[in-house]
Amino acid sequence: MKYKTLQMILKAKKSQRNYEIDIEEFFRLIRNEFGLELHSEFKVFEEGEVNLHILTEDSSKKYVICVFRPDKPISELQIDLDTLNYIIDQQFPTPRLYKTIEKKLYSKYRSYPFSIFEFIDGHTPEYSESTFINIGKSLAELHTLSESREFKNLNLRSAGLYNNGKRVDSIVSFINNNLRRLRDYCEDKTFHIIQKIPKNLHGIEFHKCSEGYIHSDVVFHNLKQMSDGKVYFLDFDDWGTDRFILDWVLPICYECTNFNSKKRSESLKFNIKLLQAYLKGYLSIRKIKINEIEKFWDACKLRIIDFIGWMIWHIIYDKNQKNSKIIDHWNLLCFLEKNYKDYLIKQMMDLNQ
Numbered sequence: 001m002k003y004k005t006l007q008m009i010l011k012a013k014k015s016q017r018n019y020e021i022d023i024e025e026f027f028r029l030i031r032n033e034f035g036l037e038l039h040s041e042f043k044v045f046e047e048g049e050v051n052l053h054i055l056t057e058d059s060s061k062k063y064v065i066c067v068f069r070p071d072k073p074i075s076e077l078q079i080d081l082d083t084l085n086y087i088i089d090q091q092f093p094t095p096r097l098y099k100t101i102e103k104k105l106y107s108k109y110r111s112y113p114f115s116i117f118e119f120i121d122g123h124t125p126e127y128s129e130s131t132f133i134n135i136g137k138s139l140a141e142l143h144t145l146s147e148s149r150e151f152k153n154l155n156l157r158s159a160g161l162y163n164n165g166k167r168v169d170s171i172v173s174f175i176n177n178n179l180r181r182l183r184d185y186c187e188d189k190t191f192h193i194i195q196k197i198p199k200n201l202h203g204i205e206f207h208k209c210s211e212g213y214i215h216s217d218v219v220f221h222n223l224k225q226m227s228d229g230k231v232y233f234l235d236f237d238d239w240g241t242d243r244f245i246l247d248w249v250l251p252i253c254y255e256c257t258n259f260n261s262k263k264r265s266e267s268l269k270f271n272i273k274l275l276q277a278y279l280k281g282y283l284s285i286r287k288i289k290i291n292e293i294e295k296f297w298d299a300c301k302l303r304i305i306d307f308i309g310w311m312i313w314h315i316i317y318d319k320n321q322k323n324s325k326i327i328d329h330w331n332l333l334c335f336l337e338k339n340y341k342d343y344l345i346k347q348m349m350d351l352n353q
Contacts, residue, residue, distance in 0.1 A: 012052055030116070033100045033107045036098075053066055064116070065114055074113065079157055086151065094232060097115060127274065131277075132256075132275075146212035159240030160240065161242045161243070161306065171306070174312070181316060194326070197309075209295055210245075210292065212241060213240070214241070214244060215236060220260060220261075245296070246302065249299040249303055252275060253332065293348045304330075
């Protein structure tokens with residue numbers, strides 16, 4: 001990403017939404033609202049499906065400006081920012097949120113609400129046991145924190161991952177209602193995978209599993225590690241209340257395997273030592289209930305299929321071909337089920353004692 005100069009109109013598109021910002025006018029507003037004298041250079045992060053992220057700096061530090069989608073309700077944004085500010089106050093490792101001169105957590109440029117965050121100048125986490133212990137501990141601390149009386153007094157929204165079964169129903173109905181178009185848009189192999197999804201989701205429920213505040217997207221592209229080993233959690237766009245199990249299974253599926261780090265030509269592998277380190281860290285802070293462990297495989301299935309569901313949505317509405325990615329995620333599900341399903345459940349039972 002190259003730095004861009006101040007004198008320009010920034011135009012970007014994120015998930016069917018268009019952003020258009022006069023940067024000089026925008027930075028002038030930030031100076032008046034936040035008291036920050038930003039330099040004239042900036043750059044735009046390509047990451048993120050919905051919100052626009054701009055990296056800039058003043059004479060002493062760097063900042064990330066998060067420009068939220070223009071149709072995001074202010075009441076929902078306020079809840080999100082209040083919750084984030086609370087966990088920051090509790091020393092959870094996530095970037096600092098800057099307030100305006102009037103102590104507000106956001107401001108508004110034209111129709112775009114935006115907030116300013118500390119820039120974490122770290123690197124992608126290392127695939128080491130110490131790193132996975134730290135990630136497990138921090139995630140368990142977040143879950144434990146959300147069970148406190150103070151946290152429960154916050155007005156939290158649903159993360160929408162399970163949402164008392166509504167997410168499962170919506171994936172199944174979306175596929176069934178669009179089978180004819182999917183048949184036309186997809187390659188044969190991809191379409192056959194999509195046809196299997198409703199059956200694989202049948203009977204999945206987590207009604208008895210503990211719930212609270214979750215990050216919902218704990219994978220390495222949403223984490224930054226500092227030189228001292230500390231890991232920061234970024235991108236809380238999908239956070240909210242839901243079952244804890246849906247949060248803590250995701251790093252097991254995607255980071256204890258080499259799914260996100262392997263080259264296309266490499267076969268899938270599972271790193272048992274990283275799994276044990278991650279569980280050791282999590283379980284040192286919070287124990288997992290037996291009924292949650294019994295639902296472990298269903299949680300893995302839902303998380304992987306949820307990603308596939310997102311890709312199916314893009315095939316229908318963006319006419320965006322994601323055939324190979326659907327196949328890759330399905331192969332991950334089959335790999336884990338065939339080789340590690342029973343082993344993983346046993347490991348959690350043993351370590352949880």
